[in-house]
Structures are given as structure tokens and as C-alpha cells.
Amino acid sequence: MEDLTLLLGFAGIFAFSAPLIFAVVGETLIERAGIVNLAVNGTILLTAMAGFAVAARTGSLVLGFLVGALIGAAVAWLIAFSSITLKQSQVAIGFVLTLLTRDLAYFLGNPYMGLAGPRLPSWHFPLLKDVPFLGILFFQHDWMTYLSYLVIFLGWWWIFHTRPGLILQGIGERPAAAYARGTDVNRLRYLYSVVGGALIGLAGPIYSLSVKAGWKGTISGLDGLGWIALSITIFGGWNPLRAAFGVYLFGFLQWLGLVLQPRLPGIPSQVLQVAPFPLMILTLLLVNIGNAEWVERTLAALPDRWRHFLKRLLRALRANPPASLGVPFEPE
Amino acid sequence: MKVELRHIHKHFGPVHANNDITLSIPAGTIQGLLGENGAGKSTLMKILSGFLRADSGEILLDDRRVIIRSPADAIRHGIGMLHQDPLDFPPLRVIDNFLLGQQAKGIFLQRNQALEAFQRLAQQYDFSLDPFAYVENLTVGERQQLEILRLLWSGVRVLILDEPTTGISAAQKQKLFATLRRLAEEGRTVIFVSHKLEEVEELCHRVAVLRAGRLVGEMHPPYDTRKLVEMMFGREIQAAPRASFAASIPVLRLQQMTLEDVRLRMTAVDLDVHAGETIGLAGMEGSGQDLFLRACAGLVRPVAGRVLVGEQDLTGKAYHAYKRAGVEFLPAARLEEGLVPGLTLSEHFLLVSERQGFFLQRAYAQRLAEEQIALYNIKGRPHSPVESLSGGNQQRALLALLRQPLSLLLLEHPTRGLDVESSIYIWSLLKERCRQGTAILFISSDLEEILQYSDRVLVFFSGKVSPPLEASALSVEELGGLIGGKGWEKFGVQRES
Numbered sequence: 098m099e100d101l102t103l104l105l106g107f108a109g110i111f112a113f114s115a116p117l118i119f120a121v122v123g124e125t126l127i128e129r130a131g132i133v134n135l136a137v138n139g140t141i142l143l144t145a146m147a148g149f150a151v152a153a154r155t156g157s158l159v160l161g162f163l164v165g166a167l168i169g170a171a172v173a174w175l176i177a178f179s180s181i182t183l184k185q186s187q188v189a190i191g192f193v194l195t196l197l198t199r200d201l202a203y204f205l206g207n208p209y210m211g212l213a214g215p216r217l218p219s220w221h222f223p224l225l226k227d228v229p230f231l232g233i234l235f236f237q238h239d240w241m242t243y244l245s246y247l248v249i250f251l252g253w254w255w256i257f258h259t260r261p262g263l264i265l266q267g268i269g270e271r272p273a274a275a276y277a278r279g280t281d282v283n284r285l286r287y288l289y290s291v292v293g294g295a296l297i298g299l300a301g302p303i304y305s306l307s308v309k310a311g312w313k314g315t316i317s318g319l320d321g322l323g324w325i326a327l328s329i330t331i332f333g334g335w336n337p338l339r340a341a342f343g344v345y346l347f348g349f350l351q352w353l354g355l356v357l358q359p360r361l362p363g364i365p366s367q368v369l370q371v372a373p374f375p376l377m378i379l380t381l382l383l384v385n386i387g388n389a390e391w392v393e394r395t396l397a398a399l400p401d402r403w404r405h406f407l408k409r410l411l412r413a414l415r416a417n418p419p420a421s422l423g424v425p426f427e428p429e
Numbered sequence: 430m431k432v433e434l435r436h437i438h439k440h441f442g443p444v445h446a447n448n449d450i451t452l453s454i455p456a457g458t459i460q461g462l463l464g465e466n467g468a469g470k471s472t473l474m475k476i477l478s479g480f481l482r483a484d485s486g487e488i489l490l491d492d493r494r495v496i497i498r499s500p501a502d503a504i505r506h507g508i509g510m511l512h513q514d515p516l517d518f519p520p521l522r523v524i525d526n527f528l529l530g531q532q533a534k535g536i537f538l539q540r541n542q543a544l545e546a547f548q549r550l551a552q553q554y555d556f557s558l559d560p561f562a563y564v565e566n567l568t569v570g571e572r573q574q575l576e577i578l579r580l581l582w583s584g585v586r587v588l589i590l591d592e593p594t595t596g597i598s599a600a601q602k603q604k605l606f607a608t609l610r611r612l613a614e615e616g617r618t619v620i621f622v623s624h625k626l627e628e629v630e631e632l633c634h635r636v637a638v639l640r641a642g643r644l645v646g647e648m649h650p651p652y653d654t655r656k657l658v659e660m661m662f663g664r665e666i667q668a669a670p671r672a673s674f675a676a677s678i679p680v681l682r683l684q685q686m687t688l689e690d691v692r693l694r695m696t697a698v699d700l701d702v703h704a705g706e707t708i709g710l711a712g713m714e715g716s717g718q719d720l721f722l723r724a725c726a727g728l729v730r731p732v733a734g735r736v737l738v739g740e741q742d743l744t745g746k747a748y749h750a751y752k753r754a755g756v757e758f759l760p761a762a763r764l765e766e767g768l769v770p771g772l773t774l775s776e777h778f779l780l781v782s783e784r785q786g787f788f789l790q791r792a793y794a795q796r797l798a799e800e801q802i803a804l805y806n807i808k809g810r811p812h813s814p815v816e817s818l819s820g821g822n823q824q825r826a827l828l829a830l831l832r833q834p835l836s837l838l839l840l841e842h843p844t845r846g847l848d849v850e851s852s853i854y855i856w857s858l859l860k861e862r863c864r865q866g867t868a869i870l871f872i873s874s875d876l877e878e879i880l881q882y883s884d885r886v887l888v889f890f891s892g893k894v895s896p897p898l899e900a901s902a903l904s905v906e907e908l909g910g911l912i913g914g915k916g917w918e919k920f921g922v923q924r925e926s
Contacts, residue, residue: 259536260528267518267529274516277480278530279501397689397730398745404732412691417520428480428499 104233106356110348112238113308115245116141116300117344120326122252122337123296127173129256129335130289131269131421132180135191136172137297138323139198144168144301145319146206149312152302153214161215162241162302169298170291172198177290180425181283187423195323209312217241217307241303248296252337265289269419272426282426300326325377332381334416343380350376387411430491430507430586430618431456432477437486439472446472447483448642454635456491459609459619461633463626465661465848467819468639470622474589477620478510479503490587504532509585513592513846515572519565523547526564527579550578554608566692568714570601577608588612589620594628595846598713599876599909606632624848626657662850674705674863675884680755680836681725681868686734688720693892695721697734700887700897702837707859707869709879709900712889712912718872719841721889725870726758726839727751739836755836759827761845761872767827768815774798774826775811781830805829805858821851828858838862840871844878856882876905876912890914 120137127134144165152161172194179185222236222243235246256262264285267275272282304319305312329347333340354369361369386392392411396404432454439447446469454460464470475481477488479500488495490506497503503510517526528543547560556574564572573593580588590609594602609619609632623629629636630652637647638660646660681702688695695717702708710718723729724736727748735744738754748758760766768777775798779789782797798811805825809818815826824847831838843859844852859869860882873879879886880900888895888911895911910916 258538260533260538261536263521263525263529263538266521266525270518270520271516274518275530277500277510277512277516279499279504279532280530281501394730394745394747397732401732420520 103356104230106352108234108237110345110352111235111245112242113352114344114348115238115242116303116308117322117326117329117347118245118341119248119303120297120300120323121329121333121340121344122248123169123293123298123300124326124330125252125293125333125335125337125340126256126265126289126296127293128330128422129265129269129419130286130293131272131419131424131426132177132286132290133187133191133423134173134176134290134294134297135188135327136176136194136198136323137326138321139195139202140169140172140294140297141301141304141323141326142202142317142319143172143198144298145305145317146202146209146301146312148302149214149305150206150209152306153209153212156215158215158217158306161306162299165298165300165302166295167298169301170295173290173294173297174287177287181286184425199320203314206312206314210314211311214311215306216310217303239307241299241307249337249341256337266419268426269421272421272424276426276428282428286426297326325374328377328381331416331418332377332384334384335419336416339416346380347373347377383411383414384416387415431489432587432618432620433489433492434473434477435487435489437473437476437488438484439469439476439481440484441472445642447476450486450639450642450644452637452644452647454618454620456618457613457616458634459613459621459632461629461636462620462622462639463624463629463636463657463661464639465624465850466821466846467641468661469642470639471591473639474510474591474620474622477503477587478508478589480510504583504585507584507586508589509580509583509587510589511573511576511580511591511593513595515569515576517564517572517576519563521564522560523558523562523564523567523575524560526575527560527582531579531583546582547578550581554578554581554611555604568597568601569595570597570605570714573597573601573605581612585617587618587620589622591622592624592846593621594623594625595874597874598912600913602628624661626654626661626849630654630657661848671881672860672863673707673884674860674866676704676706676866678704678866680704680739681870682735682737683725684735684737686724686731686736688717688724688729689732690720690729693717693720695892695894698894702868702870704836704866704868705863706884707863707871707882708897709883709886710870710872710889711876711879711886711908714874716889716912717892717894718887718889721887721894722758722839722841722870722872725837726756728758755832755834756839757831757835757837758839759831759841759843761841768823770816771814773812773814774802774807774809774818777815777826777830781832801829806854821847821855824851824855825858828855831862834865835862835867838867838869840869842873843871844873844875852878876908880905880908888912890917893917895920 120141124134124137147168148161148165151164152158175194176187176190179190180187217239219239225236226232256265264275264280268280268282268285276282325347329340329343332343350373354372358366358369396407434450434452437447437450450473462470472481476483479497479502488497495506524540524544524547527547528538544560551558558571558575593605613619621633635647635649638645638657640661679701683698683700685697685699687697710722712718720729724731727743727746727750730745735742738751738756741754743750743754775794778797778801779794795811805828807825808822815823818826844855863869880903883900885897886900886903887897
């Protein structure tokens with residue numbers, strides 16, 4: 098019995114992580130194209146509220162998700178428009194939009210606070226659900242969770258195994274070279290902004306229509322998740338597979354906090370709740386620390402064997418951002 | 430394909446970069462395009478390859494008028510350009526670089542098909558490139574070969590090469606020339622842009638010379654070098670005679686220094702550098718000379734051994750300690766690492782001036798800048814932003830910014846991309862420093878430059894370092910062989926596995 102509860106809790110990580118998967122893969126696509134969308138946090142809040150409101154009004158879950166995707170795409174488009182066409186700072190506009198959308202969510206969401214609304218039913222995968230262990234872990238969730246698996250795989254496959262994906266890598270890495278090869282860099286940047294934005298926009302309704310059903314305003318507990326999505330995008334080294342690992346790791350740490358809490362009465366509950374955040378910072382640090390000059394300097398002073406081991410370790414962890422991330426491209 | 434340019438004009442603000450240029454190039458020829466820096470060669474070629482649009486004038490391909498708005502249009506018409514700094518994707522693999530941007534249907538990457546085409550072409554032109562290597566680990570010469578293969582696969586009939594011999598080895602250059610001759614025999618048109626006379630004379634079927642935006646003349650073989658020089662510069666140029674200012678005071682001593690980076694390991698190097706001496710570091714790109722130079726500047730920490738500057742042991746100390754001891758390092762990427770784009774010349778002089786204090790003294794900076802501009806013959810004004818200066822003038826500005834006195838000056842490709850006149854001027858400034866007792870260590874891929882200006886030479890080959898060789902006793906051929914790994918037995922250096 099104890100084992101089954103544990104397993105169920107563990108399986109919950111996959112369902113609970115679905116929205117972050119969508120957000121992280123969406124952001125990965127946008128950043129691969131060379132644009133930074135900093136409005137993820139606000140987008141998730143606004144789409145969670147709007148998706149829930151629309152679904153509650155119309156009774157249609159599909160419409161709820163659709164509205165989320167549209168809003169996400171619109172916010173991302175606005176960032177692309179102001180940076181590519183209006184030549185404004187992506188960072189500034191992203192920040193302003195993330196604040197604006199957040200406040201809009203709280204303000205416009207007032208009438209829907211605490212309302213009962215529709216919820217995405219769980220749907221167990223036929224046959225696969227009965228596979229021992231794995232069935233419970235992966236296949237007794239709802240549709241959006243299954244879609245999140247697909248999004249991870251598709252995102253990875255698209256970037257690394259298709260012709261357009263190769264061009265996507267190119268425009269984020271060195272747009273001038275992609276342009277020299279006949280690519281319309283800015284058109285593609287718009288395209289990936291909108292597609293990635295739509296994925297981010299789906300994260301909100303997945304919370305409000307499934308994972309944390311309903312809209313509870315500021316106590317929904319969704320504020321901050323968008324920033325986590327941004328940092329996991331970096332942790333993932335702009336690779337959807339590695340990013341998915343980061344999302345599940347984060348989910349696992351949070352779950353661990355909940356499980357350990359009753360067993361460790363000596364530790365204030367806040368510590369365990371907050372613990373995943375500094376742990377994420379530490380992992381982020383490990384990913385990028387190999388690039389620092391002082392690290393190289395320190396390593397050079399170590400004895401041979403240690404140096405080789407540490408260098409290899411850091412190199413394996415290291416992730417380099419697309420070289421033109423956040424840099425606007427102008428054909429001469 | 431026959432290429433014709435008619436009455437091309439292009440302005441950049443007040444600068445008339447291309448002034449009524451008319452040039453006709455028949456199919457199957459190698460056309461040389463000569464001119465000093467800023468003569469308008471690159472502008473003209475960027476117009477032909479779609480990066481820039483001419484203000485007026487027309488382009489004809491095989492007698493048909495075409496309009497080229499973007500590189501995509503140029504590619505469609507079969508025009509491909511090989512840029513001086515290869516426009517490729519360093520973190521990607523060779524094969525993916527080869528594939529990226531090829532016009533093909535479908536979203537699937539047909540890597541196998543591409544691999545076949547790649548290997549067929551590579552064999553045809555005798556290039557040995559590993560399709561799965563990462564481009565960032567290739568030398569500039571190899572990256573060029575990759576670009577050529579890629580352009581051939583996409584079906585170019587006009588190939589433009591912008592200063593292609595900068596930064597590649599002698600062997601790679603010979604291979605490049607052989608390839609270009611073959612492409613011309615196959616009926617393609619090759620346009621070879623360069624400021625190096627010998628190369629143009631060796632390779633090209635015909636030469637056009639640009640000066641200050643105008644086409645000043647064309648020439649067919651046999652070439653008259655003196656006349657070409659005159660067309661390029663409007664007068665004759667002469668190099669300064671050799672000069673040596675080496676004294677016996679050591680300014681830098683390396684004792685059993687061992688260096689290491691991702692690709693190579695250099696063991697137990699010993700060297701004494703004396704005041705006023707010039708030492709050239711020769712080797713193919715990535716053979717370890719850049720690592721060596723950075724270690725002398727304190728930018729890379731040796732994993733073993735000692736580094737002494739003057740009498741001080743600075744092993745493992747940071748760059749600032751080296752700077753205080755009188756060491757300066759001038760990197761190859763002038764604008765990225767050495768100057769601050771966006772700041773003006775006078776602001777640069779202010780940054781390094783000895784007058785400290787909280788407030789900016791504009792009038793003082795202005796005076797200082799004017800003095801230095803006159804002294805170093807920089808073509809620019811105190812309020813010119815550094816990025817608006819030409820490469821040669823940026824290099825002069827960097828030299829002007831160096832402190833006086835200086836015990837050791839480390840230079841990476843001091844004259845890369847500069848024309849003969851600017852190079853000679855830069856070296857006269859450097860030799861003046863030597864006369865005042867500064868020792869110079871410099872990297873160059875130009876063997877003649879190394880032999881001309883060095884007292885001693887160090888040769889690097891895949892992490893091995895030769896003992897210091899007397900420059901006066903070396904020939905270009907000998908040095909070229911050493912760079913390629915030939916003739917090392919006489920130093921008693923064993924090959925490390």
C-alpha cells in the first residue's frame with residue numbers, strides 16, 4: 098500500500114510537469130531562433146485565467162486551450178514585432194509584457210475567482226495502462242500529459258533531425274550566414290516566435306483546466322513558474338530532451354519536499370517548499386561555470402588526474418546558448 | 430557564365446564607394462580584383478552577391494539583365510561568395526554546414542544523400558575533410574574548402590572569393606589555387622579579390638585594379654608589377670630595410686612551461702626573450718602559437734613550469750599583474766577585444782591616460798587625441814567612433830594607445846587584412862618600440878612577414894615548439910616545410926602520440 102501511494106505520487110510528477118514542458122519547449126524554439134521571450138511568467142498567468150474563463154463560460158475545454166494558445170502566440174508576436182520591426186529591446190519589452198499580462202490576469206480574472214468550472218478528464222491509455230509499473234507511471238493521466246510527451250519528442254526531432262530545424266539552429270547561431278544561404282531570417286524568427294508562444298500559451302490552461310483546476314487569483318500558486326521555465330530552458334541547453342529532464346527533476350524535487358515534510362518535523366515546512374529553487378540555481382551554475390576564466394585558472398593549478406576528470410565533467414555539463422540569442426539581425 | 434557590371438554606383442553617406450564601375454568577365458576565366466583596403470572591392474562584390482544593392486547601374490549574366498536583391502536571388506542565378514571570414518556555423522558539424530541552406534524539398538534531412546554528394550565532391554577536388562567534425566575545430570583553410578564544396582553542390586557558376594588567402598597555410602593556398610584553376614577550366618567564372626600582388630599575378634587570367642572607388646585599369650599577362658603597384662597606390666612603395674635592436678637583457682623567461690587546452694598539450698618550453706628583440710611565431714592556425722602567446726600575457730595559466738617577467742616570477746598570476754610588469758597583448762580581433770565600439774578616439778585615449786580623477790577632462794582628451802593622431806598618422810578625428818576607422822587605422826590607434834615604456838609587446842596577426850602600405854607603416858611603428866627596448870612576440874600566417882621582421886623564429890606544429898631559429902638563416906621554403914611538419918628531426922624532437 099505504502100509502495101502504491103509512493104508510485105502514484107511519483108506518477109503525479111509527470112502530470113504536474115506537463116504545463117512546464119509546454120512552456121520550456123516553446124521557449125526553447127523561440128530562443129533557438131535567436132529571440133528571448135521574457136514574458137513567459139505573465140503569459141502563463143493570463144492564459145490560465147483566460148482559458149479557465151472561456152471554458153467556464155462556454156463549457157468547451159477545446160476553446161479554453163485554443164484561447165490560451167492564441168494569447169501566448171499574440172504576446173510572443175508582440176515581442177518579435179517590437180524587436181525585429183521596431184528595433185526595440187527584447188528584454189525591456191518582455192519585462193513590461195510579463196508584468197502587464199500578470200496584472201491583467203488578476204484584474205480580469207476577478208469575476209471567475211473560485212468559480213467551479215470544467216476540468217480535463219483523465220483518460221487511461223488502453224493496453225499501455227496495464228503494463229506493470231510503467232502503466233501507472235506514464236499512462237494513467239489526461240490528454241495534455243500525453244501531448245506533453247509528444248511535444249518533447251517533436252521539439253527535439255524538429256530541431257535536430259529536420260531540414261527546417263537545421264535552418265532554425267542556423268538563424269539563432271549565425272543569422273548572417275543563414276542569410277547568405279538564402280534564408281529569410283526575420284520571417285522565420287516571427288514564425289518560431291508565434292509557434293513557441295502558442296506552446297507557452299497552452300501551459301496556462303493546462304494548469305487551470307487540469308493540474309490545478311480553477312482560477313484563484315493571486316493564491317493560484319502559478320506566479321513564478323514562468324521564471325522557472327526560463328531557467329530550465331537554459332539548464333536544458335536549448336535541447337528539448339535535456340530540458341524535459343530539467344522539468345521532471347524540478348517536479349521531483351518539489352514532490353520530494355511534500356513527501357519528506359511529515360517525516361522531518363524538525364525542519365520548517367517553508368524550507369522544503371523553497372528548496373527546489375536554490376537547487377535549480379546550483380544546477381544552473383554547474384552548467385555554465387566551465388566557461389568562467391577563474392575556473393580555468395583554478396583547474397590549471399590542480400594535479401593532472403583531477404584536472405582531466407573535472408574538465409571532462411564540466412565539458413559534458415556545459416551548454417552554449419545560440420550565439421545570436423537576443424541579437425537583432427539586419428541584412429546590410 | 431559571363432558576368433557584366435555596368436556603371437555601378439554605390440554611396441555610403443558621403444563616401445562614394447563604387448564610382449561608375451564597368452567590368453566584363455568572360456566565362457571560364459579567373460578575374461583578379463586588386464586594390465588597397467577601402468578601394469571598393471568588397472562593396473562591388475557584395476553588390477554582385479546580393480548583400481548590398483547598387484544605387485544605380487546594372488548587372489548582366491550571359492548578356493541577360495538580372496536584378497539581385499538578396500543573397501537568395503544571387504544563389505538562384507548561380508552566384509556564390511566565399512567570405513574572408515567564412516560565413517558558416519562553427520558549433521555545427523561539417524555535414525550539417527554542407528546541408529544547411531541547400532534548396533531541396535521536404536522536411537527530412539537526407540544526411541545520407543548529402544554525405545554521398547559531399548564525399549564525391551571532396552574526392553573530386555582532393556579535399557580531405559571529416560564530415561562529422563565540428564567546424565569550430567577546423568582551420569580557416571578547411572572551412573574555406575567546406576564552403577567551396579557547399580557552393581559547388583548548390584550549383585554555382587560564378588564563384589567570388591574575398592581575400593581567401595588570409596589565414597591559410599602555404600599548402601592550403603596551393604590547393605586552393607589548383608581548385609580555382611580547375612573550376613575555371615570547367616567553365617565557371619572565378620573572381621579573386623585580393624590586395625596581394627604576387628597571388629593575383631600567379632593565379633589570375635586578367636586583373637582589374639580599383640582605387641578609391643574607381644576602376645583605374647585592367648591588365649592581362651604578362652603583368653608589370655611596378656605598373657600594378659602604381660595603379661593600386663598611385664605611386665611606388667618600398668619596404669624599410671631590416672633592422673635589429675636586440676640587447677642582452679632578458680625581459681621574459683619561460684622555464685619548463687607546459688600548456689594545455691582542449692586540443693593540444695605543449696610540454697616543457699624554455700625561452701629567453703631579450704629587450705628590443707622581435708620573435709616571430711610561425712605555424713598553421715591552431716598549432717599552439719595562440720595558446721603560447723596568451724600564456725606569455727598571463728591570460729592562460731600554464732599547468733607546469735615558470736614564467737618570469739623581468740626579475741619577477743609571475744607564474745599563475747592574472748593578466749593585470751603582467752600588465753603592471755610592462756606586458757601588453759594585442760589580439761587579432763581588433764574591434765572585439767582591443768577597442769570599444771561606440772567610443773570615440775579621444776575617449777579611448779582618455780581611458781588609458783595617466784591622469785586619473787573622477788571627471789572626464791574633455792579638452793585634455795581632445796588635445797591628447799590630436800597629438801596621437803598626428804604622431805601615429807591615423808586617418809580619423811578625435812571624435813570619430815573607432816568602428817568607423819578602417820582596419821589599418823584601427824591597428825594604428827591600438828598601437829597609439831599602448832603605454833610608454835613597455836617591456837614586452839605580444840601581437841596576434843598585427844597586419845592581417847592590411848595592404849602593403851599600411852603594413853609597412855605599422856612595422857615602422859613597432860620597430861620604433863624595439864629601438865626603445867621593447868621586446869616583441871608576434872603571430873603571423875604570412876611567412877615573408879615573419880622572416881622580414883623577426884630576429885628569431887619559433888615554429889609550432891601540433892603542440893610542438895621548435896628551438897629559436899635565426900631568421901636570417903631561414904628561407905621561406907624551409908619555414909613552410911617546418912610549419913607543415915617536415916624537417917623536425919634535426920631538432921631531436923620526438924613525435925608525441
